[in-house]
Amino acid sequence: MLKFKVGELLTRDTGSLERYEIDTSYNFPDNDPKLLANLKGEVILIKTTQGINAEISNFKTEVELNCSRCLEKYPQTIKIPSMEEHFYTSKPKGIKPTEEISFIDMKHHEIDLSELIRQEIISSYDMIPVCKKDCKGLCSKCGQNLNKKTCKCDKSGPTNKPFANLKNLLK
């Protein structure tokens, strides 16, 4: 689980900290992202004047992505050296209404790190994921995955040379 009990830590002095290791399987809602391996990392929770600061370091996992060129699923290792989030006990003064802040669940005295981790994972990989740098993609005519085998389509046509027209324009 990615929830941590902080009731005891909240009663201690500012600057007090607790360390945890995480090595856990997890399913994000709608499998977004879909995990292929455990979530691993070191968690440090520090008591602050307004709540708890959570820092995760040496984070590692593996997710399944869809290649934007050949459309095949492929595994992508995710490594994030450090991420952090502050969890407030109550709404701090002077905060902008638009500012997104996280709160400690004061009923259960716990914080949930899953949303922090989800957002960090998603922002760690390219918006246009590619299974490998030289992925050949699909044939624009017959749809064949060109990484697996070549097709007999005529690829000398203008549709496969996106810069051909540009060249003419520059003349």
Ligand SMILES: [Zn+2]
């Ligand atoms: Zn691909």
Ligand SMILES: [Zn+2]
């Ligand atoms: Zn083809």
